[in-house]
Amino acid sequence: MKKRLIISLIFVLTLGANLFAQGDDLNVERNQGWKQFSRKNFDKIDFTKKKITKAQLGKLNNDGAVDELALLRGVVFGKRGRVFKERSIQDYLETQTWYKPKANFTNAVLTRIERDNLDLIRLTEAVKHSNVQPGDLRLWQTAEIPDDKLYVNSPSDWRVMIAEVEAVHGKRFDDEPWLQKYFEERYWYNANANYTPTILNEFERKNLEKLNAKRNEDRKVAIAVGDMDKFQNVLLTEDLLKGLTMNDLRFIRNEFWARRGRKFVTPGFRAIFEWQDWYKPLKDQTKVKLNPTEEQNVKLIEREEAKLREKISTEPITNEMVDGLFVEDLRVLRNEIYAKHGRVFKDPNLQKYFAAQAWYQPNPEFKDDMLTETESKNLAIIKEVEENSISKFAEVEG
Structure with missing residues (x-):
């Protein structure tokens, strides 16, 4: 577990350094992709009156630096002033002279034709996704999700996808306010006070079973x-x-x-x-x-x-509890056990840090034999993790 987390952190640090080094090239590709997409003049379409076609969507590219399907979705919403959390969409919209962001945008302003256009775009996106993602479950109302399309997701994404199977039919999630708010922000969601699970078809029930089973394989948080x-x-x-x-x-x-x-x-x-x-x-x-x-x-x-x-200082800990912390944090954490007994530190930085803590009472008479058995074992665990940890100031060179 410890080695896996350390390797993961090294990967993240390496990824960050590589992305920084390649940033200029990626920006050039992205800007070129934006220009190519803009030449297709989707911003000239009145999506409130005109429906887009599958043939039009079939000509869009989502394999390069720019996902044109996502940008088109952004244009449909952007014409109404929606502000996106997805930076890949919002950054594009902010380069367009026609885009006028509206902080008070709501899905209520969308017409039936706009919603039909968004449905076609979103379902086309879902088809192209290599794995099932939040927002895709409407595609799978009449088909069973293949096992190879169920990858590892974040805990909240699993929760969203499982809930989405029923949210499509209007189920409310009042006992989970964050989840209810999430669906209320989806243009396709219509709350149904009379919803019951009996309306789910055999495919939806099977997909619920598969989603729950896959999530529970590694469900911890x-x-x-x-x-x-x-x-x-x-x-x-x-x-x-x-x-x-x-x-x-x-x-x-x-x-x-x-x-x-x-x-x-x-x-x-x-x-x-x-x-x-x-x-x-x-x-x-x-x-x-x-x-x-x-x-x-x-x-x-x-x-x-x-x-x-x-x-x-009071309970046995495990390696997992402190895995992933930077070496500087682990050093402070380890010495905090001593500080709880009033140890006076020779290192001026450590002494200054603990002296600023309300609970710290210096005890010049402190000796190691004042530590409890639990504290001694916890010190050994932290020290072991500390010896294999990475500095928060570490830069990847090369």
Whole structure:
């Protein structure tokens, strides 16, 4: 487990460095792709009155630097002023003179013909996807999903896809506010107070079984890094955070800031977000602010992090609990066990850090034999992980 996480982090760091080095080339390809797509003049079509055809969609390219189907979907919505979280779409729209973003956009403004056009685009996208993704389940209402189209997904994506089978028929998810809000933002969703599972056909039931079975193969947590867009206006709960490691909690906490445009200085943090489609650091960092819901979510995560840190002195820990943390974090975590007993540190940086903690009471008489058996075992685990961890300041060279 430990080696796998270390290898994964090295991969992320390498990926981040490679993407940075290749950024200019990718931008050139993307801009050329945008120009080619713009020449097809889809922005000249009145999608409220005219239907697009399968033949038109068949001529679009989604194998290069630009996914033209996604851009067309962006144009249909963009004509109404929708602002996208998908940066690959939003960045394109912002280059178009006709695009006028509207913060108050809602799907209610869409006409029947616009919805038909979007249906055709989305279902065509679903056909082309190599694996089933959120938004694709309408395609599979009359067919069983092949096993080779069910890949590993994030916990929230699994939850969305499983729920989507029934959301297509209007099921409400009032006991999961974030999920209900997610579907209310889909143009095709119509809540049905009279929904019952009895209306599901045999294919939908079989697909539900397959989705649940695939998710449960590796189900450990309810949410993961990359899921926080669903909680920017919906509160997290302690139950949703169950099973997350210190590393998981730290990354999802920083994800809220990343989604608001924070620029991360240390390479270790930067590499986690810079390859994400939605990540776009603001030039003016003074404008990076969280909304009240995000602030509450960050505080909840911080409290959960504090609980895990407290356990290090009172309960046995596992390698998995601290795997993935940077070497600097592990060093502080290891010394925190000593600090709880008042140890005075020779390292001025460590001493300054712990002296700033409200709970720290220096004890010049501290000796190692004051540690409990649990603390000694936890120290050994942290030290072992620390010896194989990566610095947050590590840059990939080559």
